[in-house]
Amino acid sequence: QVQLQQSGPGLVKPSQTLSLTCAISGDSVSNNSAAWNWIRQSPSRGFQWLGKTFYRSKWYNDYEVSVKSRIGINPDISKNQFSLQLNSLTPEDTAVYYCARADYGTAGYRGAYDIWGRGTMVTVSS
């Protein structure tokens, strides 16, 4: 079955860049009916969608407006994974970060997040 394995640091200093990776097994990052997302959860903001990368004959990205100036989500086809970079971190970026698949296929889930990683608790502190 499809699984997502997250990796990355749990503690990052303010003003630095967060880098997380989500390795995919059982599916392909180039699946042209899926999108690969990053979502975070914090007590103050609840769940917040951050952005996605997806392949539809070429690669696309969409980002949430409030983080658009400091986020990058990139696929790595050779390793079948995708990554999140979030720069200029502040303590307000402290959250649990999840990667998740959205399936838009004809036998899929109409864009719902059907597969999730287990989450990475990221604390922004000096």
Next chain:
Amino acid sequence: QSVLTQPPSVSGAPGQRVTISCTGSSSNIGAGYDVHWYQHLPGTAPKLLIYGNNNRPSGVPDRFSGSKSGTSASLAITGLQAEDEADYYCQSYDSSLSAVFGTGTKVTVL
């Protein structure tokens, strides 16, 4: 920052029926976008419970059902069981096609 409003908590005795509301606006649910529901136990990955307003993924018991009307949606759990104790979140989209989530509801089985 959650855009969709849910009651903070609902509770019921085993076997009872509980419902969770999810209230949005004309720029998200009311604009015709699908509503999905997730079950979440803290420390674990969220689990897709209902997709496309009223569809259950394979393996989700038929005790769970969803509906949508106007700018709101609802999740119903019938025959409440102890294992249903968890947090539940609705999710839809806004006019910029950004995903938006509900504030979350904690279900307690008495």
